[in-house]
Amino acid sequence: KNEVEQSPQNLTAQEGEFITINCSYSVGISALHWLQQHPGGGIVSLFMLSSGKKKHGRLIATINIQEKHSSLHITASHPRDSAVYICAALSSGNTPLVFGKGTRLSVIA
Amino acid sequence: GAGVSQSPSNKVTEKGKDVELRCDPISGHTALYWYRQSLGQGLEFLIYFQGNSAPDKSGLPSDRFSAERTGGSVSTLTIQRTQQEDSAVYLCASSYGGSVEKLFFGSGTQLSVL
Numbered sequence: 001k002n003e004v005e006q007s008p009q010n011l012t013a014q015e016g017e018f019i020t021i022n023c024s025y026s027v028g029i030s031a032l033h034w035l036q037q038h039p040g041g042g043i044v045s046l047f048m049l050s051s052g053k054k055k056h057g058r059l060i061a062t063i064n065i066q067e068k069h070s071s072l073h074i075t076a077s078h079p080r081d082s083a084v085y086i087c088a089a090l091s092s093g094n095t096p097l098v099f100g101k102g103t104r105l106s107v108i109a
Numbered sequence: 110g111a112g113v114s115q116s117p118s119n120k121v122t123e124k125g126k127d128v129e130l131r132c133d134p135i136s137g138h139t140a141l142y143w144y145r146q147s148l149g150q151g152l153e154f155l156i157y158f159q160g161n162s163a164p165d166k167s168g169l170p171s172d173r174f175s176a177e178r179t180g181g182s183v184s185t186l187t188i189q190r191t192q193q194e195d196s197a198v199y200l201c202a203s204s205y206g207g208s209v210e211k212l213f214f215g216s217g218t219q220l221s222v223l
Contacts, residue, residue, distance in 0.1 A: 035214075
């Protein structure tokens with residue numbers, strides 16, 4: 001079992017919909033990253049969280065350390081949001097990141 | 110430089126040949142990571158450099174893989190006697206102080222072993 005699980009694996013949404021991507025992890029962590037990988041392959045770091053909530057534009061990331069769960073929300077989704085979203089956990093033992101398998105999001109106009 | 114730079118962007122090689130992949134991190138970043146992503150698969154950790162500490166090589170899949178980081182800056186990932194299963198996109202990322210800092214990724218090297 002992967003230490004970091006994401007759901008759903010694939011998600012198709014209509015433009016304008018509110019989107020939630022979930023990430024659960026089984027290890028104790030000190031931080032969690034949300035990454036975005038565009039169809040061309042480039043990876044962009046969206047958020048790094050250790051507690052609470054962060055917001056950047058239409059993107060919101062939350063983390064619940066006790067429940068070992070994080071969510072990435074996209075409000076007013078747009079076709080340009082289509083990408084693979086990856087969560088990655090840094091364990092409390094400070095070993096390098098453990099990645100989820102990603103959620104492939106397609107937003108249709 | 111303005112971002113993490115990787116070269117070459119594409120490399121096609123024959124099975125059994127050695128290859129070297131280069132990563133130029135953002136100036137001042139002390140942490141450098143190598144990952145790879147095989148077709149349709151998730152990211153796989155390979156090796157992690159942090160400052161002058163001994164690198165974490167726990168992700169290297171075999172002894173054909175090695176990496177070094179000279180002067181705390183540029184890193185080279187070497188794959189000896191390449192195999193077809195080594196075909197993947199090899200990604201480099203750097204950050205200021207380690208995994209708790211925001212990561213900046215290079216655009217990757219697409220390696221194809223024929």
